[in-house]
Amino acid sequence: MPGGVNSPVRAFGAVGGTPRFIASARGPYLTDADGNEYVDLICSWGPMILGHAHPAVVEAVQRAAALGTSYGAPTQGEVELAEEIVARAPVEQVRLVNSGTEATMSAIRLARGFTGRSKIVKFSGCYHGHADGLLASAGSGVATFGLPDSPGVTGAATADTIVLGYNDLSAVEEAFAANGDEIACVITEACPANMGIVPPRDDFNLRLKALCTQYGALLIMDEVLTGFRVSRSGWYGIDGVAGDLVTFGKVMGGGLPAAAFGGRADIMAKLAPAGPVYQAGTLSGNPLATAAGLATLRGATDEVYARVDHAAETVAGLATAALAKEGVPHRLQTAGNLFSIFFADGEVRDFAAAQRQDTKRYAAFFHTALEHGVHLPPSSYEAWFLSAAHDDAALERIAEALPHAARAAAEA
Known part of the structure; x- marks a missing residue:
């Protein structure tokens, strides 16, 4: 397969390093071919609003x-x-x-x-x-x-x-x-x-x-x-x-x-x-x-949307708090329960502004989160996705990983 993948963003070209080959997924978690488990913040780029392998x-x-x-x-x-x-x-x-x-x-x-x-x-x-x-x-x-x-x-x-x-x-x-x-x-x-x-x-x-x-x-x-x-x-x-x-x-x-x-x-x-x-x-x-x-x-009932909204709000808050504590310039932008974090100052209203973000900081943030068991989107130009399966245990694991990721971004 060209580049080893069937869709370009999977190759980690925007963040460097080796992509994780996924063997299985359940609820809010991915398991790779080496047996490592990650909290998934991609959700197959959106479809898994109920969580993976929903019964x-x-x-x-x-x-x-x-x-x-x-x-x-x-x-x-x-x-x-x-x-x-x-x-x-x-x-x-x-x-x-x-x-x-x-x-x-x-x-x-x-x-x-x-x-x-x-x-x-x-x-x-x-x-x-x-x-x-x-x-x-x-x-x-x-x-x-x-x-x-x-x-x-x-x-x-x-x-x-x-x-x-x-x-x-x-x-x-x-x-x-x-x-x-x-x-x-x-x-x-x-x-x-x-x-x-x-x-x-x-x-x-x-x-x-x-x-x-x-x-x-x-x-x-x-x-x-x-x-x-x-x-x-x-x-x-x-x-x-x-x-x-x-x-x-x-x-x-x-x-x-x-x-x-x-x-x-x-x-x-x-x-x-x-x-x-x-x-x-x-x-x-x-x-x-x-x-x-x-x-x-x-x-996808009203209760499911409420759970997804709560999980997204929680994770977005954890991420911005961790970055603020480390003094990393960033901008959180939301669309309902979708959000992304730009490593930049000021509001992003168009593609030109999005391109001015610090992608090197995001790469450091991404890889450190991955090392601590959280799989973020492997590009700073992508949204973060949560699901109704992201329960308190998954959110706690994210909360533990993000301060390490923020510290790496500050040092990048």
Whole structure:
């Protein structure tokens, strides 16, 4: 495998050292191939909101597997999962797919097919998967067209992508003023969590929705990370701004490969086989994935969200207290029960500010926490994830490890 991994962040490239190969997980804990146990603050990058190997999820997957692993035909389970998503989120119809990348790629295609336009607006630092048109970096101007951000991505693939600074409403207004009749959609993380947690300004999402409506474009809210995690209804449950299209992943798959995109019925009606915009997937709505996702969503009750919120608040407080005691400059930023700590002074409102953090301090912080049995995200640009399984014993282990990690950061 290139780099020894199947997804880059797992290689520890941002923090150095050797990644831990995980053999098993249960509740809030990971066990590596050498038998070492860690309190897990990644939770598979979000899906394990109930904790690892939750009995209800395991039972649902085992029951589904005994009936066959894939049919390539409609099933009751995918209908029930779609109904659960529609009941929680501001969408009228959904299409199940296999990954967040597939969900955002398909939502953009649908937006283009619905509007008959080609250009899209995205924000620097927001990650929407690795589709070619979304791997674009910002140009030199306020509203310039994106340049390829990865070898293998052509200029033609990003030529219709406009990349703007996050939280910069004036740049969005200028982009629409210059290209309004060509813009099919604006895609944004409902609350960014891929450059660390960088919440939208109070009126940012609302103003994006208004501009899209004014110019006849669609707003795509990417809730792959925040959906069904930061509240029962995701970030929509916090700020109340609905996208014309919304993408989902992570929690709704319960740890198996599953994602979805959805929106207004008139938009979704353009999707094949009801309409002309083509999208398909042999494993979409896979019975094992839908069983895991449905068990997870049904288990994500108000009590579960309260427990996750409490655990996240506790860990965030422990981390900031330890760093403050050692005099380490840092900034805590939160989005419901998601949070990240920037090793920097001052508020972080966009990707440029996030890039000014001291990543060497984070690497020292990360490795010392790992040595003391706590597995943090192996990148300073990632969110920290808690679960309902993080009980007092797990929180105590975190409390014991963080002062050592803070001291290492101070000395880095």
